[in-house]
Amino acid sequence: MLNRTARLRQLSEVDQDLIRLVQNPRFARWLEQVNATGGCAHPIHLAGSTTTRDANSGEVLHQYDTHDEPGERLLIRCRNRRATVCTPCSRLHAGDTFHLVRAGLVGGKSVPTDVRDRPRLFVTLTAPSFGPVHRATADRELCRPRRNADRCEHGGISRCPATHDATDPAVGQPLCLDCYDYPTHILWHAHAGRLWKAFTDNLYNHLATRTGHARSELRQAVRISYAKVAEYQRRAAVHVHAVVRLDGAGGPDDPPPPWATADVLATVIPTAAAAVHLRTPYSRALGERELRWGAQLDARPLRAFGDGNDSLADDAVAAYVAKYVTKGAADTSAGLDYRLTHPDDITAARLSHHVRALMRTCWQLGGVPELEPLRLRAWAHTLGYRGHILTKSRVYSTTYRALRADRAKHERTASDATDEPGTITDARWRYVGSGHSPGATLIAAGIAEDQAQNREIARAEIGRSRAVR
Structure with a gap:
């Protein structure tokens, strides 16, 4: 009443x-x-x-x-x-993103049209495992089948004989909250920008080794241009989709040398990602953690996305990136669309137990003196991830x-x-x-x-x- x-x-x-x-x-x-x-x-x-x-x-x-x-x-x-905040403005932003990404693929908006003939790959890098989670399965495949050890050391389950579809809310949730490495998950998010920087630096080094050039010589011959979007997986971990393009040293107006091909670039991307190792600042509470990219990696020439028509493939990639940048936290496992002012805000929010645990960990780590430069409490609403959803190299294409x-x-x-x-x-x-x-x-x-x-x-x-x- x-x-x-x-x-x-x-x-x-x-x-x-x-x-x-x-x-x-x-x-x-x-x-x-x-x-x-x-x-x-x-x-x-x-x-x-x-x-x-x-x-x-x-x-x-x-x-x-x-x-x-x-x-x-x-x-x-x-x-x-x-x-989730403003549909009209998000639609406009998606349109700008589409043209920004597409211009780096086919030209236009001050970018020469011959960039469509450059080596271009669509690359996906993922976060490593921080603990077993429920996964979506198909064809009657079991989620986490194990014959022995029904319980983990904390008394929680260590196997899941169920079959989950993509809409099951259990997908992405840890089998045991105590087994899951929440501190490393948060620190990985906080250092995601440095991980990407280390990956692109490694690309230059591994390209030089692969093609028999000195590192300084290669930097004067090619330039790696990219546009990347960060996406939260169901387990609330960020993975990165990126359009990577090889230019000459002068950027979009300068074609790369003949030996710089998409096949060569695709060969060195896995080794460049695997070579990334970062260490977090030492603290008495956590010690030191090693951060790296996950084992799941994908690098495909753009022509593989279409039926041989490069323009169609390029538009599909640009549309995918544009669609994702408009998603709010309510559409993903990204946390919240607003900053937290008190830890009680975490309890009041309508979130999964997993995301709440990540946010609480983020808030707790924000009080560790050695981690203060990371400003983890200010970014607890995004689970410690401090970067923009979409970033690009300076000369990839136009700007917003x-x-x-x-x-x-x-x-x-x-x-x-x-x-x-x-x-x-x-x-x-x-x-x-x-x-x-x-x-x-x-x-x-x-x-x-x-x-x-x-x-x-x-x-x-x-x-x-x-x-x-």
């Missing part, structure tokens, strides 16, 4: 807010702002002004001030990549900033005086809030859905027109 009353009260508040919005004399302009943000779920509210003057005479050519806007504020996108600048320039109206030569622009802005009221949230969600449907219709029409041709 109380829940129903609360729901009715909530509906009443939403209705009242909708009436307030619609009756506002500036509702039409507010609606224009929400449309301009694509129906962003958590827009940023700014207040301020922009004044454009002639550089010589000082004459005011264009002026904009939020005093004339509804609520004296301007709404802009939150630009959150996570679909360049893509956003091109889009902003395209969206700018012809009457905007800020692009005129010989002008000076003075902009003063301040943050005044974020988000929507309950009624505005419903309107923004409807606008976002309409725009998504319009894009799907437009995409279908383009597909039909191409098919007719």
